[in-house]
Amino acid sequence: MSDMSQTPAGLVIEKRNWKFGRDMLPRRWWHGGDPARTAFYNALSSTFPVGEKFFMSAVRHYRDGAPEPLREQIDDFIFQESTHSREHIFFNRQARDAGYDMTSSEDRAARTIAWAKRRPPIMQLAATCALEHFTAILANAVLADPAHLAGADVEAQRMWRWHAIEEIEHKAVAYDTWLHATREMPGWKRWALRSFAMLAAAVRFHYVVYRNTAELLAQDRKNNPRNWWRLLRYLYGDPGLMRMLAMKMFGYFRPGFHPWQHDDRALAARALATLTPPLVTPLPR
Template sequence: MTMENTTAPRHSITGASDSRTPPEINVEPRNLSFDVDAELSTLWHGGDAFKTAFFNALSLQFPEGEHLFIKAVRDYRKQVKDPQLQQHIRGFIGQEGMHSREHARYNDALAQRGYNLDKMNARFHKHMEFVGGFKRSRRLAGTCAAEHYTAVLAHGVLKNPDWMAGASPTMQALWRWHAVEEIEHKSVAFDVYQSQVGLYRMRFVAFWIVTFQFFRFTFLNTCSMLKTEGKFWDLKTWLHGFNFLWGKPGVLRQSLPQFLRYLRRDFHPWQVDDREEVTRWLNNNQRPTEAA
């Protein structure tokens, strides 16, 4: 059972490290490769157009988004003196690099189904170029907010099997691998921000900007793919989608309280302790063979 702690993990209480990642968590990249071409030529999430489009819409944002996250953390790397946080920064960069690579392959496969990725990618690229021009402190604040969203969704993917029920085994493996690593490094950018910037107001404002843009692009990309599938005007598709997000299992309904925890002044990502979910995944060996 997932525990919610209002105190920091044990070793952070001593002040010995700027990193508050629990000592049991290893922030290390896994060089995994997923052959998803066959699945992505279908409605891989149980034949459901909305569920498939929703997860595909998330994937479209990852390659370029994660490159920006890496840059935002790397911009402060030389200023971080704590060796443990330095080690976690290296792991964060490695994990995000692997995620970017696998989701770039994922998105290439989506193009083969006939989706207009050029249009979808162009509007996201324009936004990312704009964000890339921000001061480094603001980019890091935005990265912290985006990492919070991915960590909360990752928690849900691992804790709630019904989120992925009906999905093909390969796609389940990919999303759960990504979820585990998002949890493992979920506090790295935040710990860098707290140690190097630490402004609550900037973090607060960045959260609302990221919230708007995250849901905007997810919604637009979902709509674009539903149009390609001929399901955009299908009422049944949208009713199923509303139920998936807000009814049962209620992906957004379940996630909303955790999303909003970020607004607390004393917030830290590891106040929600996901170690049990990570350990369960590791023990179940839900991992394909590492890439050569």
């Protein structure tokens, strides 16, 4: 582990093989009967399978040269991300079963990832660090304020909360891999590369998610100012999921930043207690 890592000693990144919603019939507007909130979360979900595959590949590239315990954390990260991908593939299939055409949304995410994969491996890792910072912020917000998922179908709430818990658990793995991979790089260059990657990731993330949201709303004939006003008030007002992202992403540009400078393990533990018993027994470590 890099001397610059601030990951808590003894951090456990649990391998859980949990499955959600297998016995549930899909509901078109699963988020409280609200087409706009449903469209936003479906749009977000459409990016996860291809995005998480990219994250796994970017971190795995540096696994063999990593020291313990980072190598073990990379393995745990890959396991968690693979199960997230599997569950979001199923979630997206449920959206299809409810009548949505997800092809355009998934293709847009795939094109963005294809663009990122044309960058050198170190920049792919930098992009992964930036997007993992996004998911950590969103995860904290979802777990800290039940209003984000209030009214959503119970099994959908469980899936999103489980995903958030695991994003918090592994939130520094990509960043610690970055610190190790760039350990001989001048500090100013390390900062410049990760900052550039964050700016590019922020632009592309917002573009893909909101374009996908608009297209899904259009399929319901709900892509109009009234529904966008309600959605933006929800995302940037109260409870403000994307407002939290906008406010907290800038901490990433601070020299000396590390994801575990914000220790939210207790928040994740409290949320985990609400999801027990698991649908599938956790795998042995």
